[in-house]
Amino acid sequence: MMKPKNDSGGRAPRHGEGGPDMDLISQITRIAQVKIPVTDLAASVEWYRRLLGLRLWVEIVEDGVVRGAGLMDPHDRFNLSLRHRSVCASExxxxxxxxxxxxPQSRAALHRLAEHCDRLRIAHSGVQETPGGALLDVPDPDGTVLRFYDFTQPTGGFTGVEFRDGRHVGFYDTSRLPASRAADGA
Amino acid sequence: MMKPKNDSGGRAPRHGEGGPDMDLISQITRIAQVKIPVTDLAASVEWYRRLLGLRLWVEIVEDGVVRGAGLMDPHDRFNLSLRHRSVCASExxxxxxxxxxxxPQSRAALHRLAEHCDRLRIAHSGVQETPGGALLDVPDPDGTVLRFYDFTQPTGGFTGVEFRDGRHVGFYDTSRLPASRAADGA
Incomplete structure (x- = not known):
């Protein structure tokens, strides 16, 4: 089989071009859920509902105690699952x-969300500019950071981003990761 | 403002009905990224690429060391960001x-993914039946669990799920979480 010259601008995949890997990922449709450990379940349920307008749709009771809650986006696109940290694997x-x-749909949505946080007296990072676009970080009651990222760079190709002393100093275009021997054994 | 009788079958929201909360969430389009701490970045990049056919699209170098990698779904729907655990907040x-x-698109996709794991000699849970549908858990090289969940229950309304001694024993239909005082202060 001939190798394609390039997979949409990035470095060529090392194996499985157009094969089972690509095919399998096409059968995975989205990230539906992120699970977040919390220390006060009732308080965090209310916090997430107020911040994002999510809806309590699932609750998990284990041995008589409410241990988890699923919060659904009103448009059914994703959900956040909160689970009491003391019963999470590895806590x-x-x-x-x-x-x-x-x-977010736009950079403007980040500003609206920041204002919404202000009204709710929820601390946030303010809208930050980065090489990839603007972002807003909002720590939840346990300090877990929710990032809202208006990423404006291309998602094709490959981009290396270099920082020094916490400051962005440049880009590069060839991976600096060592090639893993495992990649050739697949 | 009149309160709607019901928000698609669940308990009524306590505040902001059709107001700023609902409006804001409409401006958040999806979960674009999950960040996963790893101990061997190069090995984990290869592992995730082999498992899911993801593409290395971003690399982060900090003070001369590759600390992070972004792996993009070939259809640009989501990405996984791997970051060396030693430089993650709270590690x-x-x-x-x-x-x-x-x-996944279907339960059949779970079985295909399990077979793919077998070919790659990647340990997995096997396809498990749960009250919500079938799922497959695949621990990554650090033991972080990727769940693939063919959730087949309705996402409207409210469902309480009760377990005892690790076994599913029933459902209930009214939240057992205490109402938070914070909910009334919004």
């Missing part, structure tokens, strides 16, 4: 960690 | 924790 601490990023 | 440990759930 993950996500303070300061931006585990999830949502796409 | 989260997600072993055994199903931080993200993807929706």
């Amino acid at each position: 993950p601490d996500l303070r300061g960690f931006d585990v999830v990023a949502f796409t | 989260p440990d997600l072993r055994g924790f199903d931080v993200v759930a993807f929706t």
Whole structure:
């Protein structure tokens, strides 16, 4: 089989061109859910509902105690699952960690969301400019960071982004990751 | 303003009916990214590419070291961001924790993915039946669980799910969470 010269501008895939991998991913339609460990379930349910207008649609009771809650986007596109941290595997601490990023329709939506946070007295990062576009970070009551990212760069090709001392200093166009031996064994 | 009797079958929202909350969430279009802490970035990049046919599209170098990689779905619907755990805020440990759930097109896709894992000698849960539908859990090289969930229950209304000693024992239809005082202060 001839290798394509290029997979939409990036480096060529090392295996499975047009094969089972591509085919399988086509059968995965979206990220439906992100699960977030919380320490006060009732308070976090209310916080997420107020911030994003989500709807309580699922609740999980284990041995008589409410341990989890599913919050559904009113348009059924995604949900956030909150689970009491004490019963999460590894009891993950996500303070300061931006585990999830949502796409807003526009940069203006970021500003509206920041104003909404202000009205609710919810702390946020303010709208930040980055090499990829504007973003807004909103830590939840446990400090887990929800990122809203108006990413405006192309998603084709490959982009290396270089920082030094926390400042963006440039871009590069060839991966600097070592090629894994595992890649050739597939 | 008149309150609607019901928001698509669930309990009525406590505030903001049809107001700014609903409007804001309409301006958030999707979960675009989940960020996953990893201990061996190069190995995990290869693992995720092989499992899901993702494409390396972004790389982050900080002070001369590759610290992060963005893996894009070939159809540009979502991406997974891998970041070296030692430089993640709180250095989260997600072993055994199903931080993200993807929706497959069908239950058959779960079986195909399980077979794909077998070919790659990647351990997985096997396709499990649950009250909500069939799911497949695949732990990544650090033990972080990727869930693929063919959820077949309605997403409208409210469903309480009760477990005892790890077994599903029934459903209920009214939230058992205490109403938060915060909900009335919005």
